[in-house]
Amino acid sequence: xxxxxxxxxxxxxxxxxxxxxxxxxxxxxxxxxxxxxxxxxxxxxxxxxxxxxxxxxxxxxxxxxxxxxxxxxxxxxxxxxxxxxxxxxxxxxxxxxxxxxxxxxxxxxxxxxxxxxxxxxxxxxxxxxx
Numbered sequence: 688x689x690x691x692x693x694x695x696x697x698x699x700x701x702x703x704x705x706x707x708x709x710x711x712x713x714x715x716x717x718x719x720x721x722x723x724x725x726x727x728x729x730x731x732x733x734x735x736x737x738x739x740x741x742x743x744x745x746x747x748x749x750x751x752x753x754x755x756x757x758x759x760x761x762x763x764x765x766x767x768x769x770x771x772x773x774x775x776x777x778x779x780x781x782x783x784x785x786x787x788x789x790x791x792x793x794x795x796x797x798x799x800x801x802x803x804x805x806x807x808x809x810x811x812x813x814x815x816x817x
Contacts (some may be wrong), residue, residue, distance in 0.1 A: 690737065692811060693804075697733035698726075700803035701785065704796045711788035712796045717781070732785045736774040744770050766798035 704712050714732060716725040718729025747766055748755070755763045771785075772793050787793040 690753075693737050694730060694733045695813065696804055696811070697736050697800070697808075698729040698806045700784055700800040701733055702729055703803060704745070704799050707799075708795075710792045710799075712784045712793065712798045713788075715786060717783035728783050730747045732774065732778060736771070738775050740770050743773065764794055764798060767801055768794035771797045789809070 697702040701712075701714065704710055707712050714725070714728055716728040718724070744766065747769075748763075751762060751766065766791065772787050772790060775793075779786070784813040787796065
């Protein structure tokens with residue numbers, strides 16, 4: 688259940704990022720490109736992003752732990768942008784998916800996605816019962 692919630696929140700965050708044209712991040716829906724296909728494409732891209740973040744992101748974050756300490760965690764911004772770019776690269780093999788035109792705008796997009804995920808994580812966190 689947690690994975691599905693993460694996918695929906697990621698899809699929402701990616702959609703919000705695509706609404707900002709300056710970031711040059713877009714989602715190309717699979718044909719015929721109607722609203723349903725756009726939403727399904729967002730969910731598929733979000734699932735791929737969640738898997739990339741869970742599998743590859745965890746390995747990178749463990750290996751880069753000393754760099755996290757040296758940069759006081761700022762390398763995490765670059766790593767998140769790399770994971771977003773990696774998701775775009777994976778979906779580039781099809782005619783639909785995520786497109787990130789510039790890596791540094793991808794850094795800003797990854798920051799916005801992380802902020803949205805953080806806010807929804809606080810809201811949707813299960814309450815502890817005493």
